[in-house]
Amino acid sequence: MTSGDPVQPPRRxxxxxxxxxxxxxxxxxxxxxxxxxxxxxxxxxxxxEAMPVVVASGLALLAIGNFIDALRGNLxxxxxxxxxxVVLILIGLALLIAIIGFxxxxxxxxxxxxxTTSAAFGRRAILIDAIIALAMxxxxxxAFDRLLTLSLPAxxxxxxx
Amino acid sequence: xxxxxxxxxxxxxxVQPMNLLYALIGVFLGTAVGVLPGIGxxxxxxxxxxVTYKLDPGGSLIMFAGIYYGGMYGGSTTAILINxxxxxxxxxxxxxxxxxAKAGRGGPALATSAIGSFVAGTIATIGLAFLAPWLVDFAVxxxxxxxxxLMCVAFVTVSATFGDSPVRGLTSLFIGLTLGLVGIDKLTGxxxxxxxxxxxxxGVEVTTLAVGLFAVGEALYVASRRHHTEEKxxxxxxxLWMTREDWKRSWKPWLRGTMFGFPIGALPAGGAExxxxxxxxxxxxxxNHPEEFxxxxxxxVAGPEAANNASAAGTLVPLLTLGLPTSATAAMMLAGxxxxxxxxxxxxxxxxxxxVWGLIASLFIANMMLLVLNLPLVGLWVRLLAIPQPWxxxxxxxFATMGTIAAKPSVVELSMLAGFGxxxxxxxxxxxxxxxxxxxxxxxxxxxxxxxxALAISLGDPMTLLQSPISATLLGVALIALLAPFVLxxxxxxxANED
Numbered sequence: 001m002t003s004g005d006p007v008q009p010p011r012r013x014x015x016x017x018x019x020x021x022x023x024x025x026x027x028x029x030x031x032x033x034x035x036x037x038x039x040x041x042x043x044x045x046x047x048x049e050a051m052p053v054v055v056a057s058g059l060a061l062l063a064i065g066n067f068i069d070a071l072r073g074n075l076x077x078x079x080x081x082x083x084x085x086v087v088l089i090l091i092g093l094a095l096l097i098a099i100i101g102f103x104x105x106x107x108x109x110x111x112x113x114x115x116t117t118s119a120a121f122g123r124r125a126i127l128i129d130a131i132i133a134l135a136m137x138x139x140x141x142x143a144f145d146r147l148l149t150l151s152l153p154a155x156x157x158x159x160x161x
Numbered sequence: 162x163x164x165x166x167x168x169x170x171x172x173x174x175x176v177q178p179m180n181l182l183y184a185l186i187g188v189f190l191g192t193a194v195g196v197l198p199g200i201g202x203x204x205x206x207x208x209x210x211x212v213t214y215k216l217d218p219g220g221s222l223i224m225f226a227g228i229y230y231g232g233m234y235g236g237s238t239t240a241i242l243i244n245x246x247x248x249x250x251x252x253x254x255x256x257x258x259x260x261x262a263k264a265g266r267g268g269p270a271l272a273t274s275a276i277g278s279f280v281a282g283t284i285a286t287i288g289l290a291f292l293a294p295w296l297v298d299f300a301v302x303x304x305x306x307x308x309x310x311l312m313c314v315a316f317v318t319v320s321a322t323f324g325d326s327p328v329r330g331l332t333s334l335f336i337g338l339t340l341g342l343v344g345i346d347k348l349t350g351x352x353x354x355x356x357x358x359x360x361x362x363x364g365v366e367v368t369t370l371a372v373g374l375f376a377v378g379e380a381l382y383v384a385s386r387r388h389h390t391e392e393k394x395x396x397x398x399x400x401l402w403m404t405r406e407d408w409k410r411s412w413k414p415w416l417r418g419t420m421f422g423f424p425i426g427a428l429p430a431g432g433a434e435x436x437x438x439x440x441x442x443x444x445x446x447x448x449n450h451p452e453e454f455x456x457x458x459x460x461x462v463a464g465p466e467a468a469n470n471a472s473a474a475g476t477l478v479p480l481l482t483l484g485l486p487t488s489a490t491a492a493m494m495l496a497g498x499x500x501x502x503x504x505x506x507x508x509x510x511x512x513x514x515x516x517v518w519g520l521i522a523s524l525f526i527a528n529m530m531l532l533v534l535n536l537p538l539v540g541l542w543v544r545l546l547a548i549p550q551p552w553x554x555x556x557x558x559x560f561a562t563m564g565t566i567a568a569k570p571s572v573v574e575l576s577m578l579a580g581f582g583x584x585x586x587x588x589x590x591x592x593x594x595x596x597x598x599x600x601x602x603x604x605x606x607x608x609x610x611x612x613x614x615a616l617a618i619s620l621g622d623p624m625t626l627l628q629s630p631i632s633a634t635l636l637g638v639a640l641i642a643l644l645a646p647f648v649l650x651x652x653x654x655x656x657a658n659e660d
Contacts, residue, residue, distance in 0.1 A: 082387065090583070113558055114559050118552060
């Protein structure tokens with residue numbers, strides 16, 4: 001993380017752009033591979049396999065377009081980016097998914113996400129944030145589950161309410 | 162005369178006490194969410210979609226109208242007070258509005274944008290009411306091949322014609338089209354791109370995609386570049402009211418902005434950026450106070466803000482009459498209709514006139530409520546803006562995931578939400594536009610089924626696309642719109658070489 005990177009000089013091969021082009025080409029290949037398993041049942045006109053092939057051709061063309069842009073260094077300048085907060089938020093999302101998946105309930109899951117996101121944005125008072133998060137998600141749970149009768153997943157905490 | 166009768170009928174629906182209450186809740190929630198920095202109207206609608214799950218379609222659409230306009234008002238407040246436009250259409254507003262706020266004229270800036278939005282929204286909604294039935298008469302004659310051609314026009318204009326780079330815009334569109342292929346093919350019942358995962362058989366949920374791309378992606382992006390900028394909230398000092406002079410300088414830009422916004426918004430091209438910037442440059446040229454531009458000229462807030470609201474009402478014309486969303490917000494509105502199995506288009510006008518005209522009438526009412534609510538409540542909105550950034554984004558993410566958890570509490574769906582968040586982050590970082598992905602996901606499957614219907618009717622003869630005059634014309638327009646940016650770019654390079 002180095003803030004204030006100099007703007008990339010133009011007309012240089014952009015590696016990220018090459019990766020994007022490769023990913024698009026790979027996506028096109030997946031589409032074609034997937035469409036080969038489909039049976040054309042239509043007597044006239046297009047079957048279900050036609051559209052994936054059309055979209056795949058488009059993706060392949062765009063992969064070439066992005067490849068050329070990357071070679072020419074035509075991508076817009078990017079500012080430096082700090083990976084730490086991004087990883088923290090992703091950990092928060094992973095925690096949320098795991099807690100929901102293992103039946104930990106809505107309140108615990110969203111509280112975990114709240115605390116990690118808040119930390120990602122520079123807060124260090126984790127205990128206070130945890131209390132705020134628990135209070136807020138309990139209120140949301142009560143408002144939506146009881147008042148609006150949306151069913152939110154229940155865990156040990158929700159069963160106490 | 163028909164229009165008046167229909168509109169009067171719609172008004173009768175909209176002024177029922179329950180519906181008025183729904184509109185009020187919508188307006189209030191829309192403004193409150195829209196005012197949060199970094200949240201534009203599209204995300205406001207996406208986040209609040211789950212709140213309307215349990216309502217009947219009529220009430221929910223009326224609440225939607227309120228959320229839509231409320232989100233727009235909220236967005237301009239943020240643009241003026243902290244210079245972080247939630248969407249590109251508010252960028253022109255931020256240009257002069259934030260300067261006015263810095264100079265202690267935040268009150269009049271908010272006032273001219275609120276009143277301008279009201280004037281523009283009202284005129285444009287009248288335009289919608291009169292244009293829609295006429296377009297519906299025209300659209301009933303559309304065959305499947307014509308619809309397919311129309312969608313091609315929308316695809317091209319939304320992604321290629323008006324963006325910075327046609328290649329990047331089309332890349333976004335094709336990602337959306339790919340996502341649209343996922344799931345069971347409606348005509349033959351075969352699964353495409355599901356990879357044996359049962360949750361994928363139903364296809365990709367529009368709200369999951371939109372919330373992932375917009376909310377999660379935005380939070381990741383802002384977090385990744387937190388070290389760059391510190392947002393500064395300008396306090397609203399001095400009078401909220403506009404002086405005589407302010408009124409004199411505002412009313413013409415309001416009307417001109419409306420004239421730019423509505424027609425451009427109503428074209429199946431979408432985008433509020435063009436009319437807002439057209440309005441900004443026009444006001445800059447026509448003003449009697451050129452020295453104030455760049456330092457906080459009220460014309461530069463009044464015009465673009467009116468253009469923005471008028472084009473928002475304009476995008477409802479293709480949405481309601483043809484089922485064609487041309488902006489991310491319109492795409493979210495369409496998702497709102499689809500949640501009740503309703504498909505906007507000529508049929509909906511014939512079958513559920515109470516719904517459509519109730520919605521149009523509610524737009525008038527929502528606009529009125531906003532004017533009354535917004536200026537007195539501006540202190541409350543400003544306090545929302547002062548929420549510390551860590552809690553703000555933590556809260557946004559909790560709300561964003563809550564929508565998905567409420568709709569489908571499965572590990573697969575939540576992982577998709579996180580995955581779309583990463584996609585949205587990368588697209589922001591590498592400057593790919595996001596709206597075409599959402600439009601591609603929604604329109605892709607519709608375009609495919611129209612094309613397959615057209616080909617089945619013609620016994621597989623693709624010439625049917627060119628034999629219908631409407632379809633041939635539209636495909637021609639799409640082709641020109643696709644090639645124009647490349648040709649113009651080539652000309653530009655040619656000129657640059659000449660110099």
